[in-house]
Amino acid sequence: MSDWNPKDPEALTTRYDLSDWSVDDRADVAAALADAEIAHSWEGSELLVAQDTEQVVDAILDEIEDELDNLEDDDDESGDDNITEYELDEWSEGERKQLCDMLDNLDIGYRWDGTMLLVPIGVEAVVDSCLDSIDSRGVTFVDDNN
Numbered sequence: 001m002s003d004w005n006p007k008d009p010e011a012l013t014t015r016y017d018l019s020d021w022s023v024d025d026r027a028d029v030a031a032a033l034a035d036a037e038i039a040h041s042w043e044g045s046e047l048l049v050a051q052d053t054e055q056v057v058d059a060i061l062d063e064i065e066d067e068l069d070n071l072e073d074d075d076d077e078s079g080d081d082n083i084t085e086y087e088l089d090e091w092s093e094g095e096r097k098q099l100c101d102m103l104d105n106l107d108i109g110y111r112w113d114g115t116m117l118l119v120p121i122g123v124e125a126v127v128d129s130c131l132d133s134i135d136s137r138g139v140t141f142v143d144d145n146n
Contacts, residue, residue: 098134
């Protein structure tokens, strides 16, 4: 460890704005810096390190950021496998609203991606019945698994 002191106004300091990082992510940064024996300090969500450790800190932050990106990508990919999509682009806004009301009353979770209805796997039979009861024209089942 160096003799760097973050409270010394003469100390050459590099600052990193990590306000977009969660508290847990910043805790991971602190742990990684401690493991690397890099002196650091915090001013709110801003990380302060000695200027002579900047390259090492950059590498540590890049590594943590890559890990976080990979976790987010894994979450995105696994989420798509658990969703059934219904393209309802030929349906009127009123028909889609009626479908939303039916799904809400049945306590079925859903979301919209434009005119694409996304529902969890396992509720297709109920959703199909709702769709049929409103109008079956213009409904295309999208199956990405085939």
